Amino acid sequence: xxxxxxxxxxxxxxxxxxxxxxxxxxxxxxxxxxxxxxxxxxxxxxxxxxxxxxxxxxxxxxxxxxxxxxxxxxxxxxxxxxxxxxxxxxxxxxxxxxxxxxxxxxxxxxxxxxxxxxxxxxxxxxxxxxxxxxxxxxxxxxxxxxxxxxxxxxxxxxxxxxxxxxxxxxxxxxxxxxxxxxxxxxxxxxxxxxxxxxxxxxxxxxxxxxxxxxxxxxxxxxxxxxxxxxxxxxxx
Numbered sequence: 001x002x003x004x005x006x007x008x009x010x011x012x013x014x015x016x017x018x019x020x021x022x023x024x025x026x027x028x029x030x031x032x033x034x035x036x037x038x039x040x041x042x043x044x045x046x047x048x049x050x051x052x053x054x055x056x057x058x059x060x061x062x063x064x065x066x067x068x069x070x071x072x073x074x075x076x077x078x079x080x081x082x083x084x085x086x087x088x089x090x091x092x093x094x095x096x097x098x099x100x101x102x103x104x105x106x107x108x109x110x111x112x113x114x115x116x117x118x119x120x121x122x123x124x125x126x127x128x129x130x131x132x133x134x135x136x137x138x139x140x141x142x143x144x145x146x147x148x149x150x151x152x153x154x155x156x157x158x159x160x161x162x163x164x165x166x167x168x169x170x171x172x173x174x175x176x177x178x179x180x181x182x183x184x185x186x187x188x189x190x191x192x193x194x195x196x197x198x199x200x201x202x203x204x205x206x207x208x209x210x211x212x213x214x215x216x217x218x219x220x221x222x223x224x225x226x227x228x229x230x231x232x233x234x235x236x
Contacts, residue, residue, distance in 0.1 A: 002032050003050040012050060012058040052102050059123040063092035063116050066154060066178060067227050069207045071099050077232055078150045078174040080104050087151040089139045094120030096152065101132040108133045108145055143168040154178040159191035166195050166235055175233040185229050192233050200232040
């Protein structure tokens with residue numbers, strides 16, 4: 001793969017052995033091996049090898065994904081790393097499970113909907129991930145695997161999965177619940193007591209991007225503010 005970019009646009013070229021067409025014109029395949037190339041319309045692009053994040057940004061989306069600001073908080077709050085075993089439910093478009101698989105030992109992701117699982121599989125293949133297992137199933141009923149370091153729940157009724165997830169979690173491990181609304185957070189906190197899970201915290205990430213264009217410097221007028229609340233529980 002190659003990433004071609006300038007100040008206005010950037011494109012992921014999945015097959016640089018073929019000519020690439022975009023709104024700025026055509027770049028011949030033989031030009032894609034160079035550091036820079038000019039389209040037949042005279043537009044110049046730099047050409048680089050894409051990083052994981054470059055490819056990740058171009059992944060296919062169907063279900064709403066967990067944003068990078070929330071993924072970063074999940075990682076930093078739970079200490080997910082190269083030796084971690086993580087469970088993700090549900091897979092959705094695969095954004096979270098694919099990102100985590102890039103940094104940890106093993107990820108297993110459960111999904112009920114076949115159409116969502118197909119998108120997640122497409123993104124797994126696009127990113128070349130080998131340590132991610134995508135499974136069909138309802139974790140509220142059964143989780144076949146055990147000894148997870150972290151379990152992340154992105155589902156409408158996560159409190160109904162606390163019994164099975166606690167059983168699948170290592171002692172000291174985290175359950176992270178991604179909830180769009182406060183009533184969901186309240187139900188999770190209330191049911192956590194019933195399952196003897198330690199309520200650690202609930203937080204919300206607000207990230208404000210800025211527009212910087214010479215001396216025009218101001219917050220971007222339109223951006224996503226609230227995404228969800230993150231609730232952290234722990235098995236003790």
